[in-house]
Amino acid sequence: MGANTSQVSDLSESQSIRTLIGPDAISENEPFWNQLISFTFTSPTSMFGVFDHLSVSLIVQNNPRSGNFGALVRVFLSRTKELKISTECQDQLFIWQAHNALFLVRCLLKVFIREMSEEELHLQFSYQERAPGTYGSRYTQIIFFHYVNSFVLTTVTTLLVLLSYQLFHKEVLREGLIYSYLTRGRCLSLTSRLVKTLLYNFIRQEKCPAATHVLQTQSDGGGLLYGLASGVASGLWSVFTLGGVGSRPGAEQDQNPLPLSNQSLLLLLVLANLTDGPDCPNPYRQAVTCFKNTQDSSSIPSPQPHTFQINFNSLYTALCEQQKSDQVTLLLYTLLHQNSNMRTYILSRTDMENLVLPILEILYHVEERNSHHVYMALIILLILTEDDTFNRSIHEVMLKNISWYTERVLTEISLGSLLILVVIRTIQFNMTRTRDKYLHTNCLAALANMSAQFRNLHQYAAQRIISLFALLSKKHNKVLEQATQSLRGPLGADDTTVLPDYAQDLNVIEEVIRMMLEIINSCLSNSLHHNPNLLYALLYKRELFEQFRSHPSFQDIMQNLDTVRRDSVFLLSFKHSSVYI
Numbered sequence: 001m002g003a004n005t006s007q008v009s010d011l012s013e014s015q016s017i018r019t020l021i022g023p024d025a026i027s028e029n030e031p032f033w034n035q036l037i038s039f040t041f042t043s044p045t046s047m048f049g050v051f052d053h054l055s056v057s058l059i060v061q062n063n064p065r066s067g068n069f070g071a072l073v074r075v076f077l078s079r080t081k082e083l084k085i086s087t088e089c090q091d092q093l094f095i096w097q098a099h100n101a102l103f104l105v106r107c108l109l110k111v112f113i114r115e116m117s118e119e120e121l122h123l124q125f126s127y128q129e130r131a132p133g134t135y136g137s138r139y140t141q142i143i144f145f146h147y148v149n150s151f152v153l154t155t156v157t158t159l160l161v162l163l164s165y166q167l168f169h170k171e172v173l174r175e176g177l178i179y180s181y182l183t184r185g186r187c188l189s190l191t192s193r194l195v196k197t198l199l200y201n202f203i204r205q206e207k208c209p210a211a212t213h214v215l216q217t218q219s220d221g222g223g224l225l226y227g228l229a230s231g232v233a234s235g236l237w238s239v240f241t242l243g244g245v246g247s248r249p250g251a252e253q254d255q256n257p258l259p260l261s262n263q264s265l266l267l268l269l270v271l272a273n274l275t276d277g278p279d280c281p282n283p284y285r286q287a288v289t290c291f292k293n294t295q296d297s298s299s300i301p302s303p304q305p306h307t308f309q310i311n312f313n314s315l316y317t318a319l320c321e322q323q324k325s326d327q328v329t330l331l332l333y334t335l336l337h338q339n340s341n342m343r344t345y346i347l348s349r350t351d352m353e354n355l356v357l358p359i360l361e362i363l364y365h366v367e368e369r370n371s372h373h374v375y376m377a378l379i380i381l382l383i384l385t386e387d388d389t390f391n392r393s394i395h396e397v398m399l400k401n402i403s404w405y406t407e408r409v410l411t412e413i414s415l416g417s418l419l420i421l422v423v424i425r426t427i428q429f430n431m432t433r434t435r436d437k438y439l440h441t442n443c444l445a446a447l448a449n450m451s452a453q454f455r456n457l458h459q460y461a462a463q464r465i466i467s468l469f470a471l472l473s474k475k476h477n478k479v480l481e482q483a484t485q486s487l488r489g490p491l492g493a494d495d496t497t498v499l500p501d502y503a504q505d506l507n508v509i510e511e512v513i514r515m516m517l518e519i520i521n522s523c524l525s526n527s528l529h530h531n532p533n534l535l536y537a538l539l540y541k542r543e544l545f546e547q548f549r550s551h552p553s554f555q556d557i558m559q560n561l562d563t564v565r566r567d568s569v570f571l572l573s574f575k576h577s578s579v580y581i
Helices: 008-013 015-020 032-036 053-066 068-080 083-088 093-115 118-124 137-150 156-168 177-183 191-204 213-219 224-240 251-255 259-272 283-290 312-321 326-338 340-348 353-364 371-384 388-393 415-432 437-451 459-488 495-530 532-540 542-548 555-575
Strands: none
Touching: 015 032, 032 068, 032 093, 053 068, 053 093, 068 093, 093 118, 093 156, 118 177, 156 177, 156 259, 191 259, 191 283, 191 312, 259 283, 259 326, 283 326, 312 326, 312 340, 312 353, 326 340, 326 353, 326 371, 353 371, 353 415, 371 415, 371 437, 415 437, 415 459, 437 495, 459 495, 459 532, 459 542, 495 532, 495 555, 532 542, 542 555
C-alpha cells in the first residue's frame, strides 16, 4: 500500500487491509506495519468507507484468532513515544505514522462498538498469545487510555468514539470498562489537565490550517522548518477533525470552520455528563464545576480534588461569540448552573449585552431551532433573571438597530425591553404551535423575576405585554364558551371525556392569566413612576380587565390593580389635566 495509496477506495481494497483483518497474527515488529500506516491521503470525514460490510464481518470473526487489533494499538503506542524526538529532529515520519495508526484504530473501534458489548471489546485487546516481554491485555488498554488523554490534540475524536456506547443502549450506562478506565487509575490524575485543555481548545477557536499552505510557503522560500511545522499541523488536524483538511476544499471547512474547538467541546460535555459511579463521583464534572479564574488570588484551598484556573475573560468572550450552536449554549447553561465562580463572574460583567443578545436571537428564531436549544436558552435567561442587579442593569443598556428583529423597526431600545419582547413572542409562538405548558411557565417565570425592576419600558414592549394579556383573555373566553356548550349538549358514549379536557385547558389558561396579572401588578407596585408607557397601555385597554374583577381566582390581585390604577389616574390628571380618562 504505502505511498501509492492516495484515496479511501484504495485503502479499503488494499492487500494490507485484507492482511490486517485476516486470520493470521502479525507481530508488531513486522515491517508490515510500516507499509500499512504509510498511506498519504487525508483522513475522510466518514470512517465507514474504510471497511465494507464484508470487512466488518471478517474483523469480528478473525481478530479473536489473529489479535491484530491489539498489535495495531501497540504500534500506535510505540509511535507516540517517538513524537517528541521526531519534532526536535524535524522528521515527520513518526508523526504521520502515529496519525495514520490512530485513524485505523478509530475505524476499528467504531466497528467493534457497533457490533459488540464493552466486555467483548475488552477482549479485542487481549486476543493473541503473550510473548515474553510484550504487554498484557489490561496493561495495553491502560497505557492506550493514558496516551489518549495525554495526546489530546490528536485523539479527541477517538475518545468520543470510545464513549459512544451510550448510543446503542436505551438505558443510562452507569458503569462500564471504558468509564472505569477514564475515571480511575492513571487517567484520573489527568482529569483537570484534560478538562483545561479542552476548554482552551474551545476558547482559541482555531481554524484548520490550509492544506495548500505548506506547498505555498516552501515554494515562496519560507523556510524548511516553517513548512514542516505547517505540514505537521495540517496532518494532525485531519485525524481529530474527521478529515477537515483538504478532503473537500471549501465546503466542509465553511460548514465546520472550527473543528478542533467543536470536537473538544463535544468531548468535554460528554465527559462532564457521565453518570457518577457507584463508588466515586464523576471527576470530569467535578473539574467543570469548580475551576477558578486566573485572576483569583484567593489563598483558600478548594475542597474539590480536580480544580484548576483558567482565564474567565477569554472563556466569556468565546461563549458570547459562539452561541449559535446548541453545544455552546449547553456549556453556558452548565457553567451558570453548576460553577458558582463562573456564574458570579458573568453576572459581574458590564457588557452583558454581548451574552444576552445571542440568547435572545436563539429564542427569536424559535421555529428554526430544536426544542432542546430553545429550552436551554430560556433556562439561561431564567438563571440570569434571578439576580436583581442583572434585572436593573439590562434596562440601562441601550441598543440601536437590532437587525435580526424584523417585526418592527427598533431604532433604539433598552436590552431589558428587548428581552421582554422576545420572551413574549416566544409565549405567543408556543400558544399557537407547540402548546408546551412548561415553556409557558419558564417564560412567565423569567418575566416575573424581572417585573419588580422594569424601568422605562419601550412603548412597543408595554403594548406587547397588554396584547399578550388580550390574547390570553380571548383564549379564555373561547374555551369557557366551548365548555359551556358541551354542558348544554347531549352526552354520548364518547363525550364523557370532553369535560375534563376543557376543565384542564381552562385551569392552564387561568394560571397563565394570573401570572400575567402578577407581573403587571409587580411592575406598577414597585416602579409605577418609571413606567408611564405601561400605565398608558393599561388604561387604554382597561376594558380587558373588567371580566376578571369578579372572578374568584383573580379578585385579590384585581383589587390591588384597581388601587394602583386609581392612584395613577389621579397623578396623571394632576400632571396632565388634558388627558382623557
